[in-house]
Amino acid sequence: MSLDSSVLADHRHRIYDFAVRFLGCREDAADVTQEVLVRLWQRGEQIDPARRKAWVLKVTRNACLDLLRKNKTRQAYTPATPSIDDFAHDAPTPDRLAESSDFRVFLEHAIEQLDEPYRSLVVLREIHGLSYKELAETLDLPLSTTKVYLHRARKRLRSTLRQTIPAEELTP
Amino acid sequence: MNTPLITPDCHEVMDRFDSYLDGDLEPETARQFEKHIAACPECAAEHKVALQMTTAFGELELEPCPDDVFERALAQAQASQNGRVDRPAVASSPQPRIRRWRAIALAATILLVLGLGSLPFLLNSPEAEYSAEEIAQARQEVEFALSLISDAGRDAGAYIQYEVLAEEVVRPLHESLNTIQ
Ligand SMILES: [Zn+2]
Numbered sequence: 001m002s003l004d005s006s007v008l009a010d011h012r013h014r015i016y017d018f019a020v021r022f023l024g025c026r027e028d029a030a031d032v033t034q035e036v037l038v039r040l041w042q043r044g045e046q047i048d049p050a051r052r053k054a055w056v057l058k059v060t061r062n063a064c065l066d067l068l069r070k071n072k073t074r075q076a077y078t079p080a081t082p083s084i085d086d087f088a089h090d091a092p093t094p095d096r097l098a099e100s101s102d103f104r105v106f107l108e109h110a111i112e113q114l115d116e117p118y119r120s121l122v123v124l125r126e127i128h129g130l131s132y133k134e135l136a137e138t139l140d141l142p143l144s145t146t147k148v149y150l151h152r153a154r155k156r157l158r159s160t161l162r163q164t165i166p167a168e169e170l171t172p
Numbered sequence: 173m174n175t176p177l178i179t180p181d182c183h184e185v186m187d188r189f190d191s192y193l194d195g196d197l198e199p200e201t202a203r204q205f206e207k208h209i210a211a212c213p214e215c216a217a218e219h220k221v222a223l224q225m226t227t228a229f230g231e232l233e234l235e236p237c238p239d240d241v242f243e244r245a246l247a248q249a250q251a252s253q254n255g256r257v258d259r260p261a262v263a264s265s266p267q268p269r270i271r272r273w274r275a276i277a278l279a280a281t282i283l284l285v286l287g288l289g290s291l292p293f294l295l296n297s298p299e300a301e302y303s304a305e306e307i308a309q310a311r312q313e314v315e316f317a318l319s320l321i322s323d324a325g326r327d328a329g330a331y332i333q334y335e336v337l338a339e340e341v342v343r344p345l346h347e348s349l350n351t352i353q
Contacts, residue, residue, distance in 0.1 A: 005246055012245070016237030031238055034245040039251035105230045126229040151190045158189070158221045165221075 002045040007052075010039050012126060013059045014053070021065040021123050024112065028071070032063045054137040057128070061120060061138065103165070110160040117141070118153035125150055181208055185215050315342050 005162045015036045019029035036059050047055045111122055117139050124138060136146040184206050191197050191206050207213045 005249075008246060008249065009242070012237040012242050013234045014243065017234040030238070031242045033241055034248060037242070038249045038252055039247035041246075042252060103224055106229045107225060108232070126349070127232050127234065147335050151187070154190055154222075155186065157225060158186075158218055160348060161221050161225065162217065 003041055007044060008040060010163050011040060011053075012037060015056060016148060018120075018123060018128065019061050020022070021066055021111070021127075022061065022120065023067065024107075028067055032060060032067060035063050036060045038078075051137070054134040055128070057124060057134075058138045058140075106161055106165050107157070110157050111166070113160060114153060118149060118156065121146070121150045122153045123156065135139060178214055179212075182212060182215050185209070186218055189218065193222060193226060278299075 012033065013141070016029055020026055023029050025030070036056065039059055044055075046050060078131060105153065107119045111119060114122060120139060121135060124135055125132075125170040130138065132143060132146055132150075135150070136143045141149065148149075185205060188197065188201075188205070192202060195202075195206060209219050
């Protein structure tokens, strides 16, 4: 027996988003998404629904790692560190909202520059909303290590952001 | 005087930002934390970034999976399922030939070992004249051989499926025996 296709629909954005952030390439992310959805369809029913999210993300992360080993995509993909000038054209009106959206862009780039497993931890916790327990399960880490790593990852993000964003651009 | 002054207290504060923001610090520790931030520009700047980061995380959204990617995946998943259902039928032509050959070879070997060389002749000549005693004797021997084949078939399960053996060897032998009675 296979899962209902609605379960696949429920997980598709999660898989694709994680793969895009991990691989930095939408084409590769599409391949990974397809592969993971097929596996979810075939095996998902054997997974406890409460643990399915962690299972899906673990399978997705492993598929991304496999693809990187095969393609070395990550080497080809080197995110450029943005400067505030890069956004001057996109945000001609320097109102509060534009500043806040700029911060988001800087944050996304700062996340991209994190090494593994810090990047996965931040993405899964802050964007995908996983609990510490789910994080530990997804990344095969002890719970205590998961928390320590996540704190370290956030500290690195703050440091990167403080180096990239001029102090006056930060909201008081 | 523009160089930020980072004290050992700063390191402790920066290491515990997440605990502070999560409200995990003891009230007294949190109070000292706030006191330090109020007096230290370096940690105040860190605090500002931390707060803004928390807000921005809440605003980040999942990049949606394009419809065509999902539709392709769904089609592939359904095709893989059909493939699994069809596989036994598709594979049934070449595989059982091997199984059948093995089963017959096994049966022939057992018959040979048991000295039942006359059996094929007996089976191939149903109209020949045999005494009731000879037929009863042959039947006993064949049934004994068949029971051995069945056991051997089960033991050799990795190679020969018992059902195949029953279908390909045991039943034809029984039918042959019935025709000569
Ligand atoms: Zn300080």
